[in-house]
Amino acid sequence: MDKTFFTVGPTQVHPETEAYVHDALVAGVCSLSHRGKAFAELFARTSASVKKLLNVPDGFHVFFLGSATEAIERVVENCVGERSFHLVNGAFSARFFETAQELKKQPEKVEVAKGQGFDFASLAVPAEAEVVCITQNETSTGVALDMQEVYALKRKNPEKLFAVDIVSSAPYVDVDYSLIDCAFFSVQKGFGMPAGLGVIIVNDACIEKSKRLQEKGMNIGSYHNFPVLLGYEAKHQTPETPNVLGIYLLGRVCDSYIERGIERIRAETDEKAEKIYSFFGKHGAYRPFVENAAWRSKTTIVIDTPEGSAPVMKTLADAGFIVSSGYGKAKDAQIRIANFPVHTMKDVEGMLGALGA
Amino acid sequence: MDKTFFTVGPTQVHPETEAYVHDALVAGVCSLSHRGKAFAELFARTSASVKKLLNVPDGFHVFFLGSATEAIERVVENCVGERSFHLVNGAFSARFFETAQELKKQPEKVEVAKGQGFDFASLAVPAEAEVVCITQNETSTGVALDMQEVYALKRKNPEKLFAVDIVSSAPYVDVDYSLIDCAFFSVQKGFGMPAGLGVIIVNDACIEKSKRLQEKGMNIGSYHNFPVLLGYEAKHQTPETPNVLGIYLLGRVCDSYIERGIERIRAETDEKAEKIYSFFGKHGAYRPFVENAAWRSKTTIVIDTPEGSAPVMKTLADAGFIVSSGYGKAKDAQIRIANFPVHTMKDVEGMLGALGA
Numbered sequence: 272m273d274k275t276f277f278t279v280g281p282t283q284v285h286p287e288t289e290a291y292v293h294d295a296l297v298a299g300v301c302s303l304s305h306r307g308k309a310f311a312e313l314f315a316r317t318s319a320s321v322k323k324l325l326n327v328p329d330g331f332h333v334f335f336l337g338s339a340t341e342a343i344e345r346v347v348e349n350c351v352g353e354r355s356f357h358l359v360n361g362a363f364s365a366r367f368f369e370t371a372q373e374l375k376k377q378p379e380k381v382e383v384a385k386g387q388g389f390d391f392a393s394l395a396v397p398a399e400a401e402v403v404c405i406t407q408n409e410t411s412t413g414v415a416l417d418m419q420e421v422y423a424l425k426r427k428n429p430e431k432l433f434a435v436d437i438v439s440s441a442p443y444v445d446v447d448y449s450l451i452d453c454a455f456f457s458v459q460k461g462f463g464m465p466a467g468l469g470v471i472i473v474n475d476a477c478i479e480k481s482k483r484l485q486e487k488g489m490n491i492g493s494y495h496n497f498p499v500l501l502g503y504e505a506k507h508q509t510p511e512t513p514n515v516l517g518i519y520l521l522g523r524v525c526d527s528y529i530e531r532g533i534e535r536i537r538a539e540t541d542e543k544a545e546k547i548y549s550f551f552g553k554h555g556a557y558r559p560f561v562e563n564a565a566w567r568s569k570t571t572i573v574i575d576t577p578e579g580s581a582p583v584m585k586t587l588a589d590a591g592f593i594v595s596s597g598y599g600k601a602k603d604a605q606i607r608i609a610n611f612p613v614h615t616m617k618d619v620e621g622m623l624g625a626l627g628a
Numbered sequence: 629m630d631k632t633f634f635t636v637g638p639t640q641v642h643p644e645t646e647a648y649v650h651d652a653l654v655a656g657v658c659s660l661s662h663r664g665k666a667f668a669e670l671f672a673r674t675s676a677s678v679k680k681l682l683n684v685p686d687g688f689h690v691f692f693l694g695s696a697t698e699a700i701e702r703v704v705e706n707c708v709g710e711r712s713f714h715l716v717n718g719a720f721s722a723r724f725f726e727t728a729q730e731l732k733k734q735p736e737k738v739e740v741a742k743g744q745g746f747d748f749a750s751l752a753v754p755a756e757a758e759v760v761c762i763t764q765n766e767t768s769t770g771v772a773l774d775m776q777e778v779y780a781l782k783r784k785n786p787e788k789l790f791a792v793d794i795v796s797s798a799p800y801v802d803v804d805y806s807l808i809d810c811a812f813f814s815v816q817k818g819f820g821m822p823a824g825l826g827v828i829i830v831n832d833a834c835i836e837k838s839k840r841l842q843e844k845g846m847n848i849g850s851y852h853n854f855p856v857l858l859g860y861e862a863k864h865q866t867p868e869t870p871n872v873l874g875i876y877l878l879g880r881v882c883d884s885y886i887e888r889g890i891e892r893i894r895a896e897t898d899e900k901a902e903k904i905y906s907f908f909g910k911h912g913a914y915r916p917f918v919e920n921a922a923w924r925s926k927t928t929i930v931i932d933t934p935e936g937s938a939p940v941m942k943t944l945a946d947a948g949f950i951v952s953s954g955y956g957k958a959k960d961a962q963i964r965i966a967n968f969p970v971h972t973m974k975d976v977e978g979m980l981g982a983l984g985a
Contacts, residue, residue, distance in 0.1 A: 276659040281869065284658050292649050301641050301822040302633040304952065337694025337824075340851045340868035347850075373850040459869055465658040467694075467824050467871025490847065493704075493730040494697045511697035512638065512816055514824025514871065595661065 274588075275618050278595045279410050279571045279609045280439060285463035286613070291523045292516070300519050310515065311507035317522030318507070324525045324533060325441065327448050327472055334500040335513050336469035339438045340366075341495070342455035345471065346402070346434045347371045348492045349481035350453070354379065356400035356431075358416075361385055361409035362598055363436065368404070378404075385412045385601075386573075388566040391420040401480070402432045408440035411598035413559075413573030413607065414566045415440060422450040432477060439571045442528060442612070443540045453477050458517065461570065462524050463613035468517035473497065528612060536612045543610050543619045544569040550623050557583070557626075560605055572608045573597070580606050583626070590625035592618075631945075632975050635952045636767050636928045636966045637796060637817035643970070645821070648880045649873070657876050667872065668864035674879030675864070681882045681890060682798065684829055685805050691857040692870050693826035696795045697723075698852070699812035702828065703759070703791045704728045705849045706838035707810070711736065713757035713788075715746055715773075718766035719955055720793065725761070735761075742769045742958075743930075745923035748777040758837070759789045765797035767817075768955035770916075770930030770964065771923045772797060779807040789834060796928045799885060799969070800897045810834050815874065818927065819881050820970035825874035830854060885969060893969045900967050900976045901926040907980045914940065914983075917962055929965045930954070937963050940983070947982035949975075 276283040285291075295301060303310045318333045327333070336342050347355065347370050357368040357380040371378035379397050383389060396403055403424070408415045425433050434453040437444050441456040448454070453473045459466035481497040491497070494510040503510050528536060548567060551559050551574050560573040576583050580596050580603055587594055597605030610619070620628070633640040642648075652658060660667045675690045684690070693699050704712065704727050714725040714737040728735035736754050740746060753760055760781070765772045782790050791810040794801050798813040805811070810830045816823035838854040848854070851867040860867050885893060905924060908916050908931050917930040933940050937953050937960050944951055954962030967976070977985070 274656060274659075276656070278659065278661055281659050281661065281872065284653070288658070289650065289653050293646065296641070296646050299631060299633070301645070301816075302631075302635065302638050302950070304635055304638065305823070337698065338868040338870070341694065344850045344852075370850045373847075373853070375845075375847045457869060459658075465871075465873040466662070466869045467874055488732075490730075490732045493701045493727045495701075496730070511695040512814060512823045513695070514822075514874075515638065516822040517824055517871075593659070 272591045274591050276593045277608050279607045280460035281466050282609050283613045285524050291520050295519050305512045314507040317518050320522045320525035324529050331472050331474050334471045338469040339457035342469045342471045343367050343370050347374050349497045350402045350432050351376045354399045355402045357404045362411035364406035386561050388414050396428045404434050406436040408568050410439040410571050413561050413568045413571050415568035425450050443570050461611045464520050468514045540569050547572050550628050570610050574606050592622040629948045631948050633950045634965050636964045638823050639966050640970045642820035642881050648877050652876050662869045671864040674875050677879045677882035681886050688829050688831050691828045695826040696814035699826045699828040700724050700727050704731050706854045707759045707789050708733045711756050712759045714761045719768035721763035743918050745771050753785045761791050763793040765925050767796040767928050770918050770925045770928050772925035782807050800927050818968045821877050825871045897926050904929050907985050927967050931963050944982050949979040
């Protein structure tokens, strides 16, 4: 039976993945020198497509990394001298905080229970914090933060850098880059690609910060520090031999999304999310984990399964639909359902149909 | 016209690449959860194939990174408290040294001219050096170091960790892992794969060292520090969502090499290298850059082209053969020719034929 992966990442791959790989191999993309003209053109094309799809303005740079996990490390290394401030409401926001600890910074945090968002109005950013670290969409709990509240916080703290994890909400989340400084994501979620590529979008303020730390004699990393990445970006290159096939595929997927229309993708995502939440909202045995509807993620939906996640996952798998278990300790008590651009309304109806919709 | 890439990396891809990708997509490899059983089996299978092909003994661990450039950073972060010692004879060995500087260590080096190897007998490793860093095959100059001399140096300095860059010689180079502590490579050279995966092989001594540095309160990195990588390896997992397709392809390529026979691959590599060096040794206009035959790399062959590299590269390209230019300042004065397992004797004869052989 053909399977449809509603897993929160890696997920169902873009339907054209094999065709794109075929095109790449025919064109010799995987044999290109990363110091040659053809690769520079490929880099520039993908970078332009990413910027166009995500509406990234001038003054921002698109750097390619190995993963979003690497992006977290690089943000801390390059932007945090001593203190970062973290909004923690799940496993991935906690990892951002813990990464700062591992890298010998002195991070502070405000932490709320799993399934909760934040009361931004009462949120006080410590004066000494240099960077505010926000996980916009917590994949572990299915909580999404309203970017308008993030912007309001930035307006109150304009001198601080804002770094936003949009790993499992890009390209759905509509980011106003003039009101943040850094965002990052990986490609195996909303872009439906094979994993192995992280993308970080940073503005000149982040790069200036990394240069200041470097001038102070601090360790900001080596080949993937921001000044080095910037120097290579100017040549449309990467410091190391990168995941060239991934960069090629990302360009193709972005172009396919641009053609489909990002507003249409966002509207369809809203419709599919409404369908899923509505179904589970009325279900007898299962219910959405996030109670406050304003905090419910549209792209990674967490459902309480009090009778255990295994039977639900088996029922779905028997019908050809693969969903994720709950995260960590919630493994047996929740399921997580992705709602990415690759998932069609027909897929969603089929998946819910297998649960009796 | 079909092109054959004799570039030193990325290079000609393994002839089964597209078939392997097809198999991966059919099997849903790119949608697998990196925390699930199927991925753990894939991790274990590739790890076992790498160990079998390269004859890696127990007590060593295979970790997957983003690139060999990342491996250099991780070796320095995890194994060097203060001082490393570097054998520098080209751009990539220099990068190893410079990475240690960037990461605020105090590296020392012995440096020889490009095209030279080292007089190991007279080589004195500084007493305070914790790690000896060796680029076994300098891709920039085409110099390969004799592993027997590396082993002899290790025997004289058994308390020091030996980290060996085999980026452009694996799997050809026959490493006795009982006499080194760490080796690393990337997959877009001798494995003929799409770039975007680095492999580092470390023994327990390297991991113990990283733990000691961590206990001292030093920064050994975050998600890709050796203790974290070790903890995930025990579960046949990676800390981040890795390049799953790359890990799958690496296993398939290793299996294809195991089936072909590593001894046969090595013998064929020697024969092809002999053919190439012999041709250029007798050529009127071009000649091998490395004069000492004992230092000549079998896998990355550098040829002086005193009348300029561009005309030679064009003659070859017109016949369908793509080679690399010289590295850095030698761009216009040298060509570099890869001799990897994917290159057949027929390819080599065709390529040399285009130059009048």
